[in-house]
Each structure stands twice: as C-alpha cells, then as structure tokens.
Amino acid sequence: MGAVADEASLIARIAAGDAVALRVLFARHHVRIYRFIRRLVRDAAVAEELTNEVFLEIWRHAKSFAGTASALTWMLSIAHHRAISSLRKRREESWDDGAACALPDAADNPEVAAQKRDAGAILRRCLDALSPEHKGVVDLVYYHEMSISEAAAVLQIPENTVKTRLFHARKRLSELLRQAGIDRGWP
C-alpha cells in the first residue's frame, strides 16, 4: 500500500511539473517498460524510442492518472498501446512462428544445433515466436506477475478474455513446441 501511495504521489508531482519526480519514476520502471515493449516490437531502437514516448505521455497526461490502478499498470497500459500502434504501422512485420522454433538441420553449426536441442532454449524461442497478442499476456502474467484484473487493465480487455487469451497462448506454445520436436503432453 505504501509503495502504491508513493507512486501515486510521484505521479501527482509529475502532474505539477516536477521533472525530478519523472526522473525517479523513469529510474524505477524504464527497464520493465523497455523490455515489455521490446518483446512486442522486436527491435531495440524502436523499443527505446517508444519507451521515451511512454514517459513523455506520462509527463503530459499525469493529471489524467485516476489512481484506481497502480502506476505500473497505467504505464504498461500506455506501453502496450504504443507498441501495438507501432506494430500496426509496421505492417511488414510478420510472425513466422514456426521458423523460430525449428528443429536442428544439417546446415547449423554445432553451437546452434546444441542450442536447438536444449529444451529451455527451444521453449524460449517459442515464447519469442508467439504473436504480440499472446506474448503480451504471457509477459504480463509471468514476468510482471500481474493479477487477472491488472492484466485486464493493461490490455483493456475483460478479465475473462485475459484468462482465455493466456489459455490459448499456452496451447499455441504447446503446438510450437510439438513442431520443434517436444511433446509436453498438454493439451
């Protein structure tokens, strides 16, 4: 509760034009925001740019922070919106998810072939190959450890949709793993 109140007071200071408060908020959260965006847009430079845009938006619209959700939830919501808008603009981005989890082939050097055989590495590649929609919910729940209601607030969808979306993301993960030669027995 203290941390939530502290963050709300930081945002109130930002709304009053306190640039130091913005620096503090940036220092606390920019890595999380950057990683969330970068996972979605898959480009470090674009992710940096969008991260700055998120904090610029916070600077401009801090007064609109209602305080009903945590500051992080609010920030990730802005980040998600920015990342998805950017992806829509870059329509050339296509999700060739099968290729990302491919089995080793004869052309691979020994290091790549070993990585492809490592179950953890395969799972990571498949996680990276999920669609932005699936990746977003997976990251919010597993990395940012958000509750159902928090994830719903970030994604701006109903709570039941959050549950269903993660369920389908996990099923898709199983499919990708199966294509990569790993059957994990579910679904």
Add this chain to the structure above:
Amino acid sequence: MTEDSEREEIEKLLPWYVTGKLGLSDTSKVERFLAQHPDALSQLQLIGTEQQETMRVNEAMGWPSSDTRDRLMASLPRSATPSRGRFARFGQFFRMRPALGPQWAALAMALLVLAQAAFIAVLLTRAPTYRLAAGAHEDGAAALIAFADDARAADIARFLADFEATIVDGPKPGGVYKIKLRNLDKSQLDDTLLSKLAEHRDIVRIVLPSRD
C-alpha cells in the same frame, strides 16, 4: 458443468495460482479440483517452467542505452511544465536552515538572489570574461558549470542561492563558468554533490569538479 468444461475453467486459472496472484475464492476452487484430479498437478510444473523461461527471455532483452533518460529529459516540452512555485526553492532553503528564522534573513536572501540574477543576466547577455578580484572567494569548493541554453537568469540565480554558490570566473570557452560553493571544502565536493547539481537539467547543462 461437465468435467471437461470444469477442467478448462481451472486450467485457465492455474497460471495465476502458480504465480500466487489468484484471489481466495478462485484459489479454493483450484485446490479442490487439484485434490480430486491429481493428474492436473503436472500442469503446475509446466507453468513453472513457462514462467522461468519467460523471465529469462525478458532478462535477455537487456537495458535501453544509457542516454535514453537524457534524451527524454531533453524532449520535455517546456510549455508543458507547469510553473513551479516561484519561491519553492526559497522555502526549501529555509526549511533546511531553521537557524535563519528571522525575517531579515529571508529578505536578505531575496535581495541576494535578485542581485545575482541581475548580475547573471549581464553575464549571459554581454558574455564578458569575468573574474573576481584575487582573494575575494578563496574559501569554498570550486566546480565548473555550463548552464542550459534556455535557462533563465532568475532560475540560475535561485539555483546558485540554493547551493550557496557564486560565480567566480567565466565564461570560459564553451560557456563554462567557475563557481564556488561557499560552505564546502574541496573534500566535500564529491560525486554525490556533483550529481545533485547535475540533477537540475533545466538549468545545468554540465557540471565538473574544478582542479583548484
């Protein structure tokens, strides 16, 4: 509810059960189901692995470049910055120095700031090479400072007053001034203090320790 649909409903909740983010009512529902269907326990292991690898994937995203914050701060539109209380820093100054309670101290400080603002305005507009007479400010730690291009003289004056600093030399090439912080000796001018000075990015472009 059929067993299949009940299983699916529970499976949808399991990720939050594993991360400990499920409400009490749903947690009880999940635990009742797991007690009756031990085969579903294998899901917990799968989800644990998914979470562990998701963490690793995210950690592998690394960090944004170190100048990201500077670019952000540089891009803040000035017009969007609501005016801070004009005398907020005076307030802070006197909160830090309760011994200066009498009203004459506030008046004296206000006059000092005004005088320094006028002086800085002259410096910034005419940019003469300026140096105090030898010995005038021999005490205090020295630092080299360049002010932000759009910093106002009054803000610079207030900033200097807050840090009990005075310009003693400059401008040098690059618009650099030497300042003396009156109540500090050289040993106290450490990285922490320099960082505090540099935090005022709306006023300070660069600040460095001075060799003398």
